[in-house]
Amino acid sequence: MKRFGIAAAVAALLLAACGHKPPPSAPETAVPTPAALKNLTDDFKPRVLNPADGIYVAIGYGIANSIMLVGDTGVIIVDTTETAQSAQQVLAAFRKITDKPVAAIVYTHSHPDHVGGGAVFAGGRDIPVYAQRELVANMERTSIELQTTITRRSQRMYGMPLPADQLINLGIGPFVDMHEGSTVAVLPPTRVFDDKLDDTVAGIHFELVHAPGETDDQLFMWLPDRHIVLSGDNFYRSFPNLYTIRGTGYRDPRVWADSIDKLRALHAQVLIPSHTLPLIGEDKIEAALTDYRDAIRYVYDQTIRQINQGHTPDEIAATLKLPPHLAASPYLQPFYGEVSWSVREIYNGLLGWYDGDAATLQPLPPDQTAAHMVALAGGIDALAKQITDAEARGEHQWVLQLSDYAMRVAPDRRDVRQARIAALRALGAAESNPNARHWYQVSAGELAGDYKLKSRIVKPTPQTLASMPVKRFFDGMAVNLDPQACGDKTVKVGFEFTDIQQRYTYIVRRGASEVVPELQPDADIVVRVPAQTFKEMLAQLRNPALTIATDFDVVKGNKLEFARFMRWFQPS
Structure with a gap:
């Protein structure tokens, strides 16, 4: 009984320790400055x-x-x-x-x-x-x-x-x-x-x-x-x-x-x-x-x-x-x-993503939340004034959070946009962490129309592509499949790769992808092409329309059907 009593006391202490208490306040530490970052340049x-x-x-x-x-x-x-x-x-x-x-x-x-x-x-x-x-x-x-x-x-x-x-x-x-x-x-x-x-x-x-x-x-x-x-x-x-x-x-x-x-x-x-x-x-x-x-x-x-x-x-x-x-x-x-x-x-x-707050378990969609917040503020004009006033006070982070709501409801609102751009630039100028600094600066430039980010900057060499297994390129196709474009269709396309002696069947089934490492006899379309040509087309080293027209041999179905199939896979 004595041992049980000690164990119970320890358990009680542990439970108390795990109870929800106010988080400890942050200790005072020196805040690095952009000047400190500049000192690293040499x-x-x-x-x-x-x-x-x-x-x-x-x-x-x-x-x-x-x-x-x-x-x-x-x-x-x-x-x-x-x-x-x-x-x-x-x-x-x-x-x-x-x-x-x-x-x-x-x-x-x-x-x-x-x-x-x-x-x-x-x-x-x-x-x-x-x-x-x-x-x-x-x-x-x-x-x-x-x-x-x-x-x-x-x-x-x-x-x-x-x-x-x-x-x-x-x-x-x-x-x-x-x-x-x-x-x-x-x-x-x-x-x-x-x-x-x-x-x-x-x-x-x-x-x-x-x-x-x-x-x-x-x-x-x-x-x-x-x-x-x-x-x-x-x-x-x-x-x-x-x-x-x-x-x-x-x-x-x-x-x-x-x-x-x-x-x-x-x-x-x-x-x-x-x-x-x-x-x-x-x-x-x-x-x-x-x-x-x-x-x-x-x-x-x-x-x-x-x-x-x-x-x-x-x-x-x-x-x-x-x-x-x-x-x-x-x-x-x-x-x-x-x-x-x-x-x-x-x-x-x-x-995982869930923070334990019941309010975040099934939250309203962002646009719906924004509409409620704008209404709560008294309408878009009232919220816009709150945003511009906050920016005038130098409350840059608050401007970002409020403008998220306003720009979902009124994306063309110029005063809100300008306040958000100013807040982003101010936050970037004050940051010593270059990752955060750049994110603020580039985001401001995107919003101002100064920059349009590219989905691809560098290109692989053909030699690099040659070393990569062709199945990985099918993985790339799968994450680019547009389910709206293919609708409720089910299509099977067979690929015979003439330079590596491998065959696959790519199945699109009502918006979902499946790749089978063999040529299925009931394929709707069958094409023959060197794997290297296929890789270079998907890596955008070759023009897709021209490559399909000149380098793909369609042995079942026709090229128009195959070209339509490939258009379902559009890079973002």
């Missing part, structure tokens, strides 16, 4: 650094670093920048140091700014390309299924449409070197691994270790003979992007912190990240990594604590701050990630 001047004998880091040619390890008979390139054009610049800079051939390439992870120039460094030679096993699947998912929205959101986040005088830097690099006409030249991995790979290339002994964090295919490269580590994107000079506003899958902070602990256990004397400057000195590296993992775990643990106390994502995001000693670290300034964004990501990643 770090990103284009140059090649030499942090250790035989190791060279190209920084400032794009958002990510590219790293060259010089061996006895060749060099290893770690990360290859975002485009073929930036890769050519880096390669030219490396060639001023050595003319030894590129003997291998290592991708630290699947983000485009690390893989986009692989073929340039290989120069047509058959060399090993190392990566963690999940890299290809992650890269294809972004480049095919989510390419349109990621492209648009990236333009806002990186400020890509902005004139040069409105850009400071990106917090972890100078700019994204992607422009109209840029090409990506990804070389597919040839050596993949799950947990760890040990190898020697050109006399350089290295270990590749799976270290999920910013991506689940992240790795670091360890040179055990020299106590040098290349850390990828799990560490850079900014609070980590536990969530990126361009959009991403859940980045588990616990796993990320564990990966930092793997780095700490190495006791490296030189640490070379794939963004920002190298760190030299075991004590300096240990201190920076310890603060980094502590910040990640603090945000995760305290978010969970407040979730268990019954707080909503908005409540937690408004109050949770790093403790002063972490907030003061030069490696944890919010120049890329943000604590508040991380809070919401943790909540959503663990519990």
Whole structure:
């Protein structure tokens, strides 16, 4: 009975602790300024650094670093920048140091700014390309299924449409070197691994270790003979992007912190990240990594604590701050990630979108909510006055929230539009986080009619497309199927790919897609075409109408029916 009494008391304390209490007020911390962001700019001047004998880091040619390890008979390139054009610049800079051939390439992870120039460094030679096993699947998912929205959101986040005088830097690099006409030249991995790979290339002994964090295919490269580590994107000079506003899958902070602990256990004397400057000195590296993992775990643990106390994502995001000693670290300034964004990501990643408030379980549609709010304000004229008055008082965030309602009801209302543009520009000017800064600035420009975002900026090379499985292109078609265009029709189209000897049947069934890896005998239409031609058409390297007319052999049905079928799949 005595034990039961103690257990009951403990349980009661736990229940009390998990009750809904007011969220703790945020501690006072210094707020970074745009001037602090500007102070980073000199770090990103284009140059090649030499942090250790035989190791060279190209920084400032794009958002990510590219790293060259010089061996006895060749060099290893770690990360290859975002485009073929930036890769050519880096390669030219490396060639001023050595003319030894590129003997291998290592991708630290699947983000485009690390893989986009692989073929340039290989120069047509058959060399090993190392990566963690999940890299290809992650890269294809972004480049095919989510390419349109990621492209648009990236333009806002990186400020890509902005004139040069409105850009400071990106917090972890100078700019994204992607422009109209840029090409990506990804070389597919040839050596993949799950947990760890040990190898020697050109006399350089290295270990590749799976270290999920910013991506689940992240790795670091360890040179055990020299106590040098290349850390990828799990560490850079900014609070980590536990969530990126361009959009991403859940980045588990616990796993990320564990990966930092793997780095700490190495006791490296030189640490070379794939963004920002190298760190030299075991004590300096240990201190920076310890603060980094502590910040990640603090945000995760305290978010969970407040979730268990019954707080909503908005409540937690408004109050949770790093403790002063972490907030003061030069490696944890919010120049890329943000604590508040991380809070919401943790909540959503663990519990999903529902915040537990019954009012948000089945909310009114946005347009209907806006109509009610306008009526509640006394009509559109009264709400417009509230908006312009708030802008005059400098209440920029309130202007954004109110104008959301007004612009749904009266999208052509000029005074509301101008107040919203002014608020966006004011918020952007005050931001030290470049991702938020650019999003405000580009959004203002979009609203003012200065910019129209593109659904595609760079184009893949034919060689890149050749390395991708054709089934992934059917996945891309599926997410572009217009259910209104196909109505209640059911159509089966067979594809015979003459250059790879593969056959598929694509079924559209009343707005839903199914792909069968065989040619079904009851297909309504059957076409023959080289898979490479099909890929290049879907990637917009070829004109669809002309390609269908000249390169597709229709062996069942007719070309008019096939062309009508393909028009159901219109990119956004």
